[in-house]
Amino acid sequence: MGCVSHNTYWCPTVCSPLPSCVSIQGLHPSEDTANAVCRGRGEALPSWPAAGVSPARGTRHLYCRINLAVPVLQRFFGQGDTRPDFRLSKESLAVLLDLLQQERRHGWGATIETLVFLFWLASGASYRVVSRVFGIPRSTVHRIVHRVTAEVVAVRHKVICLPKTAEDLAAVTHGFAGLARQAAFGKAAGAIDGCHVRIKPPSGPDGHCYKNRKLFYSIILQAVCDHQGCFIDTYVGWPGSVHDSRVLRHSPLYRRAIYPPPGHFILADGGYPCLQRPLPLITPYKRPVQVTWQPSIKSALQTQLMDDVVDSGGMHLQTMSH
Structure with a gap:
């Protein structure tokens, strides 16, 4: 099996020559947490024995681990805000992942595939840009987007539904x-x-x-x-x-x-x-309601207004004469 040469996962096994994206450093505690999250969703990653060590029969060892050097993954698995990248909070992302419940025993895993799909959907970027962000091949991004889209459409009626009770x-x-x-x-x-x-x-x-x-x-x-x-x-x-x-x-x-x-x-x-x-x-009224005055009320108001004007004008003239 060849060494993984992309940024999303890194391989702890020493390969020669080493790709620039492969790290042989020790795992950060948050990286263990990230991989535990994936395993908790049923995404058991394939086994890769350490160099020179023969694995026991029936045991599985991780050969790929989440590379938190990728900024998008670092914000998701860490304490960062996921809304700028995915337009969803961490709580909403957890609900979506549990709703899909797509088990991945091979490939990139349901969590990574869902994040790739959401980033593509939220940013409106091309497959080339998404592949650079996650460090995975462009053709893989294409397959992930189409596969996760079909899965989301299949469960849409569980979320978008009329009141049932x-x-x-x-x-x-x-x-x-x-x-x-x-x-x-x-x-x-x-x-x-x-x-x-x-x-x-x-x-x-x-x-x-x-x-x-x-x-x-x-x-x-x-x-x-x-x-x-x-x-x-x-x-x-x-x-x-x-x-x-x-x-x-x-x-x-x-x-x-x-x-x-x-x-x-x-x-x-x-x-x-x-x-x-x-x-x-x-729907709203297309035209505002017009208040119609009765002629008798309208004429009475006009007469009263003229009387007030005349009275006030006469009082003003008398004051000026004095």
């Missing part, structure tokens, strides 16, 4: 009422809106359909969120030039009419129609 629905409605500080919003079961996800200009005769009103190419993500801003329903894929109301009419949320339950409604902005069926939507 009456207690969950009550928590959402009470949350909206608390945000609005009005009891009238106690029946609000969600808020809907659309978002343009930027894409590369598609080729073909229909590519111009993806240019939105902001003059960049995109696809539309329609999402319903709860009072905490968490997605409870998503629908994505329409070209950026399509209006929000048309995307709504073709969405499963509208066609199946399974949410919200009777007596509840979803809040929307002016880009959506105000509906009662099949999907109850409440």
Whole structure:
């Protein structure tokens, strides 16, 4: 087996010649912690016996260990803030890793693959840049991104789901009422809106359909969120030039009419129609309410105002004459 020649892991075995990224220094305590984290997730790293030592039958020795000289890994396994690199806190990263529960008995391990995928997703960088950051081949980054993407899509329904119980629905409605500080919003079961996800200009005769009103190419993500801003329903894929109301009419949320339950409604902005069926939507007034005065009241106010002006003017003239 050849020596690992990349930065993410380093091999404690002396190889000749030594690559610049291979270290033969003693393990830092935090490096033991990092490798213990990976092993705790079922990511047993392959065995590599020490030089000149024959391993006992049935035993496994680590031949690769996390190289904390890589800044991204140092911040993740250390005490650094992970949000600048991955857009997620350490708590959220732990939840995602436990949710995926993908056991890796070979390769880079589920933890490293998830970090590579999140860094690529958070930074929007190319495979070449991500490979330099983690010190792994560009082709490996490509395979990791596609594999972890499929795994995340497979478990999305565990996270993005409508309220399942009456207690969950009550928590959402009470949350909206608390945000609005009005009891009238106690029946609000969600808020809907659309978002343009930027894409590369598609080729073909229909590519111009993806240019939105902001003059960049995109696809539309329609999402319903709860009072905490968490997605409870998503629908994505329409070209950026399509209006929000048309995307709504073709969405499963509208066609199946399974949410919200009777007596509840979803809040929307002016880009959506105000509906009662099949999907109850409440939108703002397109024009502010105009106060109309009755002619008798209006004329009475004008007369009273003129009298006040005349009286004040006469008193002012009398004062000047004295």
